[in-house]
Amino acid sequence: MPSYDTSDIRKGLKVMLDGSPFTVVEFQFIKPGKGAAFTRTKLKNLLTGNVLERNLRSGEKLEPANVETKQMQYLYKEGESYVFMDTSTYDQVHIPHETIGDDSNFMPEQIVVEVLFFNDRAVGVTLPNFIEQKVLETEPGFRGDTATGVTKPARISTGATVAVPLFINEGDVIKIDTRSGEYLERVGRA
């Protein structure tokens, strides 16, 4: 694969550093007094999400990372892995639970997610930031209880439990932030 140098650095460029794929988050031209030009680069590790800063001297070579993202639909769980289908080719892949982790709490069947492939192996799944889910089970709220900040647990179809306000009833549809697992608002009533 042809290599990049510092003049190719752009937001979103995917490169290899210390054996891991990174994506460029931010970059800036810098040049110390009597020295060579550098590109101060903020990079995010695509496997761990860690962000680091690197000062790359002008002309330094960078190896492209063999990564790609695909839109895939989650079909069903099979044992300890999840089966996804490429929405354009209909190819199916199994992704083990440890790759997805707690995100599986907010991954209802049929949802379309972004799957990251590194050297043709699925290494990460990015959910949409928000999902809307029906509440399957929750204690009834108490009429007239208007205290704010008071919550109760509610179970959704993925099996996850979300803290919701007391006025939420079984059958209501709620909007959830998948990054924090927090209830945002009620979008439909039972």
Place this chain on the structure above:
Amino acid sequence: MRGYFERQGFVEVETPVRVSSPGQEVHLDAIPAAHGRFLITSPEYHMKRLVAAGLPRIVQICRCFRAEEDGLLHQPEFTMVEWYRAGGSLEELMEDCEAIVESAAHAVGKGTGVEVPPSRRGPGGPSAVTLGRPFARTTVRDLFRTHAGIDLRGDESEAEMRDLATKVGCRVAGDAAWDDVFYQVFLDRIEPHLGVGRPIFVSDWPRPLGALARARPGDPLTVERFELYAGGLELANAFGELADPVEQRRRFAEETAERKRRGKTCYPVDEKLLAALPHMPPTCGIALGFDRLMMLVLGASSIRDVLAFAHDEV
């Protein structure tokens, strides 16, 4: 600023913007200006010729041009304040800087405490810098010892430099030159700490980093040079000016060879400068970035914020 220089007995001068030799510095590229001439990267050579001709205190506020410099702190065309003190010391230039920075802060009505934009605060650094006198003073060796754990001498081989940097966890390319390794460590480990709460003068630079500076008496591995850092900005660079034409010619040749090695345009040596050097009394000179001074006192994060027109807006 002009009032300050006038009170100090300076004469304001103008020197040519189109010159035949824009300098040999390895990392400065000039913009060609037809008929074999170039736009100045700094007014240094002609100002030194004026000092040699008998003007002991001169100052110039002028545009300088450097090809392909474009970023939050750089524009290919910018304003430099450059001044020389024949018979003066670096300490006097530091006092000039302190007075100029402090009065610039007062002039924009900010007092001496100014905000530093988040992009320049450094890791966990304070959100403001105090521009009151006196500024802090340190040396390059102290900074390398404190922030990088490296005992720097100044005569290390390139391989030795690469080893030192690698040992403390700085990544350097296998073919990195002495100054490239120096600046890798400097940018990775040291610069983020410089001038964060208070401006700082960094003195005694290793010999390879002062092509126009004289060696420090008693320490031939360092040169008489300081840099001023404030609020995450490199603001000024000063030299005890080298006046030995033989040594100067040798360093020009070294730099030209390095430019050639890196595949860069090589510029002719300024023979008129070399002819004038023997007539120049012991002199200290300094260049201060005017736009960056404005960024500092106004808390601007980009040089564009202090310019009416950036290079791509003309």
